Amino acid sequence: MRIVIAEDSVLLRAGLTRILIDAGEDIVATVGDAEELITVVARHQPDLAVVDVRMPPTNTDDGIRAALQIRERWPQVAILVLSQYVEERYATDLLARDTSSVGYLLKDRIADVSEFLGAVRRVGEGGTALDPEVVAQLLARSRRRDPLERLSPRETEVLALMAEGRTNPAIARQLVVSDKAVEKHVGNIFLKLDLPPATDDHRRVLAVLRWLEG
Structure with a gap:
């Protein structure tokens, strides 16, 4: 797959790049902020973008907002979001329209290289990869809304x-x-x-x- 990596941590970005190259993937660009991400996706039209939730310029939700923009403008580009912890609203926004070619993993999960690579390939092939903790929190959120029903x-x-x-x-x-x-x-x-x-x-x-x- 042709992959773009958007991660502001230099060490993590280098680590992800090495893992994916060693697995035979083609890394077409790596960037450290959300604005660059939009630029390189427009230029390269990759198969997959691996995106950190919190990135410059504001270090808040720039990464996930860029990912949502990519889903809107280039729906053929698969998105795998990485986050330090579960952010329910963003996970819900990401999955709201279509659950194909999308993933949301906690960064701790990257430590298991085979599991990470499996998620990358599954998302790149049109599937879904959700961290178990993401699923648990979204289900809990759903249960909290049950009284309205x-x-x-x-x-x-x-x-x-x-x-x-x-x-x-x-x-x-x-x-x-x-x-x-x-x-x-x-x-x-x-x-x-x-x-x-x-x-x-x-x-x-x-x-x-x-x-x-x-």
């Missing part, structure tokens, strides 16, 4: 209006139902979202936060 369609409508800051009487007018019906829906929402008895205002805030998280 307990809500009925009407309760979901009520919660959405609560999120807009509307009072119970305002919700009743919007849905053309009685105040008592809204109170019942709100009570059911608190129950289904596992919100313990407290002041109504406090529970409303917590319910809205659950809605926004979901």
Whole structure:
């Protein structure tokens, strides 16, 4: 495969390059920041880009944002993301549209060379390679959202209006139902979202936060 490596650590970049060359892969470019990554991908159109999440220029999420841009502009380029730890939002963004030709590994996993090479080849061939810890955290995140699925369609409508800051009487007018019906829906929402008895205002805030998280 023709591979581009984007990693700001000089030692790790050199190590990845040596591992992949020894395995018979063709390293067409290595870069140390996200802007260079976009440039070399545009120039070389590689089969695979190995990308660190946190890179210059800001050393925050530049690498993963570049990877998402590559997925958008050059969907034929496979992406293998490397990260120091699991960043759920970025993993979700990366997998949101298509799980083919994509991988997300923790850097600790690179220590097992055969496992790393297996992931590189699997992603390059159109498959998926997800670190077990990534899978575990994404599943945990999914379970945290389960309470929202307990809500009925009407309760979901009520919660959405609560999120807009509307009072119970305002919700009743919007849905053309009685105040008592809204109170019942709100009570059911608190129950289904596992919100313990407290002041109504406090529970409303917590319910809205659950809605926004979901």
